[in-house]
Amino acid sequence: MYYQLSCVVCIPRSIWVQPSTNHSSSKSDREQRIEYLTKIPRSVNLESLQNGYLFPEISTRESEYSRRNPHARLIKLGIGDTTQPIPDIITSAMAEQALALSTAQGYKGYGPEQGNRELRRAIAETLYQGMEVKENEIFVSDGAQCDISRVQMLLDSSLSIALQDPTFPGYADSSVIVGRAGRLNAGSRKYKKIVYMKCEPENNFFPNLSKTPRTDLIFFCSPNNPTGSAASRQQLEQLVEFAKANGSIIIYDSAYAAYISDESPRSIFEIPGAKEVAIEISSFSKFAGFTGVRLGWTVVPEELLYANGYPMIRDYDRIVCTCFNGASNIVQAGGLACFSAEGFGALKRTMGYYMENAKILVETFESMGKKVYGGKNGPYVWVHFPGLSSWQVFNQILERAAIVTVPGIGFGPGGEGYIRVSAFGHRECILEASRRLTKVL
Structure with a gap:
């Protein structure tokens, strides 16, 4: 099933996850490319950081989906990058x-x-x-x-x-x-x-x-x-x-x-x-x-x-x-x-717009019998899918509805089994996402 609506919200760059893609090369290849090394050791603290981040992992999966489905149009409800104009x-x-x-x-x-x-x-x-x-x-x-x-x-x-x-x-x-x-x-x-x-x-x-x-x-x-x-x-x-x-x-x-x-x-x-x-x-x-x-x-x-x-x-x-x-x-x-x-009043109206988006998303997931949290005091909807991993849910929604979300595991071990859906988006994107989700989940 191909969708034609294109709605873009940025995907987070700072959320960690173990990468599934193997980017390693052979030792001989690496040695051939290295011409000079400094004598400065890498920080042990930076070595301790998670090996990968959610952004490149999501981008990889998104790109792969687009390659297989060249006519599909994604709705991106990942990170909360605001979409409405500044007053x-x-x-x-x-x-x-x-x-x-x-x-x-x-x-x-x-x-x-x-x-x-x-x-x-x-x-x-x-x-x-x-x-x-x-x-x-x-x-x-x-x-x-x-x-x-x-x-x-x-x-x-x-x-x-x-x-x-x-x-x-x-x-x-x-x-x-x-x-x-x-x-x-x-x-x-x-x-x-x-x-x-x-x-x-x-x-x-x-x-x-x-x-x-x-x-x-x-x-x-x-x-x-x-x-x-x-x-x-x-x-x-x-x-x-x-x-x-x-x-x-x-x-x-x-x-x-x-x-x-x-x-x-x-x-x-x-x-x-x-x-x-x-x-x-x-x-x-x-x-x-x-x-x-x-x-x-x-x-x-x-x-x-x-x-x-x-x-x-x-x-x-x-x-x-x-x-x-x-x-x-x-x-x-x-x-x-x-x-x-005037400025504060205009900003309140914009925030109301996003929270109406959140209400639509909450009602959509609840209509499917899902346990839904958030969407009342913040512009994020936190949805539980018991028995499934966050990445499994992410992949299902991407493959079946052409919608990008955020796997809950990216926010720590306690996020496993959840996805986060952003309400920062254009209303037509939110409504189309609701229609797609209702059909495929």
Whole structure:
């Protein structure tokens, strides 16, 4: 069966999986090609990274499918690369800032590494109202992905970590690179020094903290990627209490917080005492469509202290000033426009569009008798296929419906048996995907 609709959403580049394709060559071939070697050994940390990533593996399978089915048109519902245009008021602000650079009066060079003060104030007043987050505690950046790595630089490589399972794989990968994760166990697909906090649907994908051993760092994402679930206030209170009891730090990823539709907290700093134990990382990518524009921020509270009483915010400021020259002034102008009444209203309508897509996908899978999670507080749908591996489900949907999804195993061992489907897409793509899935599954 060939489908003619072409809908494109990018496939993730940072999700790991064991590759199935053998790219090895004979030793003699390799020796013939090598003409010179340095005396520098490869980093043992980089050697410890997973051997492959989901992106090339999915691309290989997608290419093979297209080769066998040259007239087929794929619908790509992999990673959440936003598809709707950025509102005019926001792009106009960026265009105006860019044009001003061609004038003597409007030209600007370096800005503050921590971000323009107006934008930092707007973030504090709009998104952290009533939480006592100060503008000087906000560091504007080129995106949450980069800030995850900068926070890793802030904290000693000897510190132990815990992760939700399943969760966004960038936390584990960056931990491996800085030497915090240990070696990979190929059988369990777990790193030796990482504590994997099992997150299951029975508890809304919140870990059982009573069975979680103490670690120095806790990476936590809410709404969660990939499950789309948001932690409740009571659950986050438990998390803060757990961190305080253990003297731990929470690295809290709130990149999808703007999609929360119920009473779930949108920031860890809504919880009393969180400023003493948490750093929050967030992004303009998903709520403002800045995936290709690149803008984010991190909050490091003044109350967050090392064991010797030294404020972490001072070290983070040093890292930012050493490793980063600040986000583009043009992009920051767009970020500031996001918080205008017109800009924020337009972004809410766009987010509503994506969440309507999610509703369509949820109803489609539920109509087939599948257990479906997410799609209410986040733009991802997490679907369970008991008795099947994630790759088996991926292949079935690709072969039968010409739809690309993401195998749940790419988000950690706890994702086995699930697939993640993105609601970031054009409505016609989502509706066509629904029709195809209903026919073939």
